[in-house]
Amino acid sequence: MSRFLIxxxxxxxxxLFAVSVLxxxxxxxxxxxxxxxxxxxxxxxxxxxxxxxxxxxxDPLISQYAGYMKGIVTGRDLGSAxxxxxxxxxxxxxxxxxxxVSDTIARVLPVTLSIVIPAAILWLLLGVGLGMxxxxxxxxxxDRLAIGFSLTGASLQLYFVGAVLLLVFVYNLRLLPVPSYTxxxxxxxxxxxxxxxxxVALAFLFSAIYAxxxxxxxxxxxxxxxxRTARAKGLAKPTVYGRHALRAAITPVVxxxxxxxxxxxxxxxxxxxxxxxxxxGRTAVDAVRSGDLxxxxxxxxxxxxxxxxxxxxxxxxYAAIDPRVRxx
Amino acid sequence: xxxxxxxxxxxxxxxxxPDATMPAAKGVVGRSPGQLAWMRLRRDRTAVVSxxxxxxxxxxxxxxxxxEMAYGIxxxxxxxxxxxxFGMPLGYAGGVTGDHWFGLEPNLGRDxxxxxxxxxxxxxxxxxxxxxxxxxxxxxxxxxxGYLGGWLDAVINWITDLTLAMPFLIIALALTPxxxxxxxxxxxxVSSAFGVGVLIAVFAIFGWTSTARLVRGQVIAxxxxxxxxxxxxxxxxxxxxxxxQLLPNIWAPILVSFSLAVxxxxxxxAALSFIGVGLSDETPSFGRMIYDSLDFLQTDPAYVxxxxxxxxxxxxxxxxxxxxxxxxxxPKSSR
Numbered sequence: 127m128s129r130f131l132i133x134x135x136x137x138x139x140x141x142l143f144a145v146s147v148l149x150x151x152x153x154x155x156x157x158x159x160x161x162x163x164x165x166x167x168x169x170x171x172x173x174x175x176x177x178x179x180x181x182x183x184x185d186p187l188i189s190q191y192a193g194y195m196k197g198i199v200t201g202r203d204l205g206s207a208x209x210x211x212x213x214x215x216x217x218x219x220x221x222x223x224x225x226x227v228s229d230t231i232a233r234v235l236p237v238t239l240s241i242v243i244p245a246a247i248l249w250l251l252l253g254v255g256l257g258m259x260x261x262x263x264x265x266x267x268x269d270r271l272a273i274g275f276s277l278t279g280a281s282l283q284l285y286f287v288g289a290v291l292l293l294v295f296v297y298n299l300r301l302l303p304v305p306s307y308t309x310x311x312x313x314x315x316x317x318x319x320x321x322x323x324x325x326v327a328l329a330f331l332f333s334a335i336y337a338x339x340x341x342x343x344x345x346x347x348x349x350x351x352x353x354r355t356a357r358a359k360g361l362a363k364p365t366v367y368g369r370h371a372l373r374a375a376i377t378p379v380v381x382x383x384x385x386x387x388x389x390x391x392x393x394x395x396x397x398x399x400x401x402x403x404x405x406x407g408r409t410a411v412d413a414v415r416s417g418d419l420x421x422x423x424x425x426x427x428x429x430x431x432x433x434x435x436x437x438x439x440x441x442x443x444y445a446a447i448d449p450r451v452r453x454x
Numbered sequence: 455x456x457x458x459x460x461x462x463x464x465x466x467x468x469x470x471x472p473d474a475t476m477p478a479a480k481g482v483v484g485r486s487p488g489q490l491a492w493m494r495l496r497r498d499r500t501a502v503v504s505x506x507x508x509x510x511x512x513x514x515x516x517x518x519x520x521x522e523m524a525y526g527i528x529x530x531x532x533x534x535x536x537x538x539x540f541g542m543p544l545g546y547a548g549g550v551t552g553d554h555w556f557g558l559e560p561n562l563g564r565d566x567x568x569x570x571x572x573x574x575x576x577x578x579x580x581x582x583x584x585x586x587x588x589x590x591x592x593x594x595x596x597x598x599x600g601y602l603g604g605w606l607d608a609v610i611n612w613i614t615d616l617t618l619a620m621p622f623l624i625i626a627l628a629l630t631p632x633x634x635x636x637x638x639x640x641x642x643x644v645s646s647a648f649g650v651g652v653l654i655a656v657f658a659i660f661g662w663t664s665t666a667r668l669v670r671g672q673v674i675a676x677x678x679x680x681x682x683x684x685x686x687x688x689x690x691x692x693x694x695x696x697x698x699q700l701l702p703n704i705w706a707p708i709l710v711s712f713s714l715a716v717x718x719x720x721x722x723x724a725a726l727s728f729i730g731v732g733l734s735d736e737t738p739s740f741g742r743m744i745y746d747s748l749d750f751l752q753t754d755p756a757y758v759x760x761x762x763x764x765x766x767x768x769x770x771x772x773x774x775x776x777x778x779x780x781x782x783x784x785p786k787s788s789r
Contacts, residue, residue: 137612144616152629281770283721285728285744286762289751297752385618395623399729400748407623411729414628422628429621437615 134441138434145430149423150191194218194423218420222413227424230409235428237307237405240317241324241397242390248329250383253336254376260337261344262367272337279334288327288400295323305401324401328394332386336379343375350374373447380443388436392429487706487783494782501778507771515575522568529572529738532563556760559743560750566760569738573761574768576737580650581719584657589712591658592665597696599666600673607670614663622722623729626656630731646737653726657719665711672704706783713779717772724765740765 185193196202197216217227260272295302305323308316347353348371356366393407406425413421485493495501514521522528556566599610633652676682685699724741740761747758 137615141612141616141619145619148616148620149625152625152632277770277773281717281773282766283724283744283762283769285725285741285748286758286766289744289748289758289762293751293755293758389621392621393624395729396725399745410621410624411627414624414631422624426621426624429624430619433619433621437619 131442134438138438141434142427142430146195146423146427147191149426150194151187217424220413220418220421222416222418222421227420230421231406231424231428234404234406234409236309237403238391238393238398238407240307240310240321241328241394241403241405242387244321245325245328245332246383246387246390248325249332249336252329253333254340254379256333256337257340257342258344258367258372258375261341261348264345272341276334276338276341279331280338282331282334284327284331284396285400287330288323288397291323291327292401305403307403307405321403324394324397324403327400328390328397336383339382340375340379343378344371347371347375377444377447380447381440384436384440384443385433388433389429391432391436393425491706491779491782495778498778498782500774501782504771504774504778507767508775511574511768511771512578514571515578518571518575521571525568527565527568529564529569531565557756559746560754560757566743566757569743570740570761570764573738573740573743574764576650576739577720577723577765577768580653580657580723581716583654584661584719585712585715587654587658588661588715589665589708591662593669593701593708594696595662596666596669597673597700600670601677601692601696601700603674603677610666610670614666617660617663620660622660623725626660626726627729627731629656630726649737653723657722661715661719665708665715668707668711669704672707673700676700676703710776710780710783713772713776717769717776720765720769720772 193202197218201216215228217231219225220227220230223230256272256275260269263269292305296304302319302323306320308320310317348367352374353366353371356370357363361370393410394405395407395411397403398405398408399411406428409421410425410429412418413425495505556570558564559566559569595610599607630652633655634648637648682695682699685695690699724739724744727739727741728745730742730745743761744758744765747754747761750757
């Protein structure tokens with residue numbers, strides 16, 4: 127078990143390393159010169175050169191990369207032009223927003239978490255619940271309704287659903303305020319009312335996929351021998367379905383859920399754009415637009431960390447849920 | 455899962471029509487797996503309806519210039535005289551009239567119907583091209599990884615993991631303008647064909663992983679079978695093994711994954727143009743139209759519905775057809 131974990135963590139670190147190198151190279155190829163956006167008009171060549179030196183843009187690529195990675199682990203001194211000392215998870219200094227990138231991230235990450243975590247809880251409960259019910263009531267009107275729901279949801283686009291929700295609940299019925307983010311700890315009611323449309327839109331589309339998947343899995347499990355044996359030896363239906371069958375049926379759902387949640391935590395670009403909420407995804411988009419290299423690096427890395435961690439977590443969960451899966 | 459020719463014939467004999475809708479007038483007829491699947495597909499009402507709808511959409515996209523001629527309005531023509539002082543279309547539902555079936559865009563006053571037709575053309579072209587390329591890459595890499603195993607398998611698997619760990623939208627957002635600028639420089643006029651090409655390339659880089667995983671799994675399942683061993687023993691080369699021996703046995707799942715990849719690329723293309731990359735405003739696109747329409751949600755709500763519902767119908771038809779195809783090719787799977 128611990129050997130597997132170490133192996134898994136090692137390959138995860140390797141992946142993250144590769145992602146960081148690739149992003150670094152890729153965005154270095156960005157044609158926009160980061161310096162020209164700092165002093166836009168009256169900038170003589172000498173000054174440009176000095177700024178470039180300050181930023182370390184004249185150093186070889188490898189030492190720039192090494193400096194960046196060192197900053198994340200131990201922190202580093204960025205020089206007075208970039209806010210001086212930059213503490214341990216140092217992600218650099220953005221000349222576009224004029225603040226340390228770690229401050230930007232600290233501001234926008236809670237926004238994305240507030241969108242994704244409640245939405246994920248909602249879509250998992252709704253999706254898996256619906257899938258289970260329709261598998262157990264196979265062929266009834268309830269089942270057909272659930273199939274229709276999941277087929278429709280799987281073909282709808284988030285921005286369209288979001289637009290319709292906005293139109294109905296914000297502009298026509300005026301039941302909800304225009305979506306915005308307030309901290310949960312400042313005002314929970316406002317936090318919820320500002321984000322509920324984003325949760326509903328995300329949950330609607332995702333739960334469609336989960337309903338479909340968990341229905342298929344449950345149907346397959348219900349036809350297996352151990353379920354029949356459990357019923358035959360006299361176990362009550364709720365015990366058989368709820369504990370034995372559910373456990374076996376849910377493993378593939380866990381895989382997909384891990385990847386989806388991990389991916390979503392890295393920035394829900396479309397959701398944030400549709401509802402006009404400034405989270406990680408929107409920040410990444412803005413950074414790409416303005417050629418803000420340090421912010422792009424940070425957002426891509428954070429997104430990759432979430433995906434990779436989710437992957438490791440899924441592997442561990444697998445073993446916990448399904449004892450047949452023995453980790454090598 | 456595998457539909458090897460031998461099993462196919464056996465199936466035709468065993469599976470004497472479980473629906474029992476046909477009269478029992480059959481001797482032992484040998485049918486190929488393809489014929490069997492086609493029969494099942496034709497009997498499936500959902501498949502027929504969604505298939506017809508898809509053909510309709512394809513024809514609309516292919517015939518866009520003809521439709522433009524018949525309709526008499528081009529995608530870039532502006533009708534400022536039909537807008538009010540605030541740039542809003544006059545009349546009901548965003549200016550729907552006999553001349554402008556789906557109304558006009560606010561501000562620019564372009565005809566929504568003909569822009570949707572051209573958007574359909576772009577969208578379908580990109581999606582089919584991307585699906586073809588990713589399927590090819592995925593099949594080759596997946597088959598190599600599965601058949602050869604060893605370090606090649608490990609490397610390809612790791613690249614797959616790496617690709618999955620990259621946030622697609624953000625990378626695509628950054629990559630598209632970079633590639634364009636590398637080729638055109640700061641001021642070059644970017645042709646829309648080039649924009650389409652870049653989008654397809656970005657999809658190709660990121661989209662091949664699922665097919666590769668699928669094919670790898672299938673090939674591993676077949677690798678130790680006798681017919682593979684026999685072919686290898688009689689001295690077959692790598693290419694012959696992969697494309698003559700293994701591939702014909704796994705075309706069914708590949709076809710299904712292809713048919714379900716197309717709507718995914720339609721969605722991705724719309725999502726990318728929704729966040730403002732990819733195609734310039736000159737080229738009509740669903741995602742772009744919906745993004746533009748968000749500003750007019752309160753004043754012209756009809757504007758969001760036409761592109762929104764069109765893309766829903768398109769993706770819905772593809773998804774239904776893909777499911778039906780899976781049922782037809784692999785009747786044992788319950789989804």
